[in-house]
Every structure is written in structure tokens, then in C-alpha cells.
Amino acid sequence: MTFIKKRYYVFLVCIAIILGVSHAFAADDGLSFDKKLEGKYIIVYYPAVPDMARHLTEQLNIRPSDKISAGQPLKCKDTCEEELAQMLDTLFIQVSDILEMHLYSLKINIKVFKNNTELSDIYSRLFKSSLDGKSSFYASDFNSIYVSEDGFKSGIIGHEMSHAIICHYFPTPVPIKVQELLAMYVEYTLRCIDQQ
Numbered sequence: 001m002t003f004i005k006k007r008y009y010v011f012l013v014c015i016a017i018i019l020g021v022s023h024a025f026a027a028d029d030g031l032s033f034d035k036k037l038e039g040k041y042i043i044v045y046y047p048a049v050p051d052m053a054r055h056l057t058e059q060l061n062i063r064p065s066d067k068i069s070a071g072q073p074l075k076c077k078d079t080c081e082e083e084l085a086q087m088l089d090t091l092f093i094q095v096s097d098i099l100e101m102h103l104y105s106l107k108i109n110i111k112v113f114k115n116n117t118e119l120s121d122i123y124s125r126l127f128k129s130s131l132d133g134k135s136s137f138y139a140s141d142f143n144s145i146y147v148s149e150d151g152f153k154s155g156i157i158g159h160e161m162s163h164a165i166i167c168h169y170f171p172t173p174v175p176i177k178v179q180e181l182l183a184m185y186v187e188y189t190l191r192c193i194d195q196q
Contacts, residue, residue, distance in 0.1 A: 039085035
């Protein structure tokens with residue numbers, strides 16, 4: 001093999017490593033939470049508020065038919081925390097199916113705040129701008145969905161999961177307007193499913 005070919009292969013390997021590391025690495029946002037719950041595709045962080053897991057499970061409202069279509073077991077879990085993790089895994093599969101983008105090795109952080117004021121403060125701290133009343137956002141640098149307790153609904157979480165999946169699916173960044181269009185399509189589809 002010639003010297004130029006060797007340099008070319010080394011260059012390609014370096015590019016592959018850099019792209020792989022950029023997708024695998026997520027910076028620490030410095031936030032700490034009382035509770036941590038881990039599923040197959042998600043890790044949820046939330047405050048130690050009585051019945052928070054039960055409340056989030058009720059708001060998410062993943063039905064048995066959703067579990068069946070996602071290939072998840074129908075059997076209810078023993079605790080609200082386990083049930084919430086399974087519901088979020090089901091939602092992740094639904095979103096992946098809607099987008100037709102399957103990343104079964106992806107794990108997304110979801111960080112839940114008590115209210116929109118706390119969420120706005122975090123957004124302001126991270127991005128030095130205003131959240132403008134939204135109840136959720138996705139930060140690709142931290143591979144994390146940030147959401148208020150009131151915004152913890154399947155359409156909203158599915159919308160933000162879409163951003164995470166799109167950011168990790170393509171090797172080059174997708175324009176924000178294209179991401180938003182696809183995420184809105186997922187949210188609309190999930191809302192239509194909820195109304196059936």
C-alpha cells in the first residue's frame with residue numbers, strides 16, 4: 001500500500017472516530033435531581049415530590065394498544081416508576097416508527113421540573129435567552145429533554161424525542177426548521193392516536 005493510501009485510510013478512520021465520539025458524548029449540564037429512573041431508551045430525572053411518578057404516568061397516558069403496537073409486554077409493572085419507564089420506552093418506539101428512524105442503542109435523558117418557572121430559569125442559564133412560555137425543549141449538547149411537570153404529555157415528550165432521534169440519526173446536523181417540521185408531524189400523529 002502506498003504512503004498516500006495509508007494517509008487516506010488514517011484520515012477516514014479519524015473522521016469516523018470524531019463523528020462517533022460527537023454522537024456518543026453528552027456534556028454535563030450541572031443539574032442534580034433527587035430521583036433517577038432508567039428504562040431501555042431513557043433516563044428520567046425528577047424531584048422527590050410525593051406521587052410524582054404516578055402523576056407523570058397518568059399524564060403520559062400510554063394505552064395498552066400503544067404497548068402492543070410497540071412490541072412491549074402488556075403486563076403492568078409492580079411500581080409506578082417501572083410503569084413510567086416502560087411507557088417512555090413505548091413512546092420512544094412509537095416516535096421511531098413514526099419517523100422511520102430506528103436507533104435502538106440511543107439513550108435519552110429526560111429532566112422534569114416542578115413548573116414552567118424552574119424550566120425557564122434553566123433555559124435562560126443554558127442558552128442566555130427566553131423560553132417564551134414553552135413547557136419543554138431539547139438540548140443536543142446534553143442529549144437531554146427538559147420539561148415541566150405540566151408539559152409531561154405524550155405529544156410534547158414525543159416532539160422532543162423526535163429532536164433527539166433526528167440529531168443522532170444523521171451524521172451531519174439537520175437544519176432546525178426541518179427538525180421542527182418532523183417533530184411537529186410526530187406530535188400531531190401522537191395527538192391523533194390519543195383521540196382514537
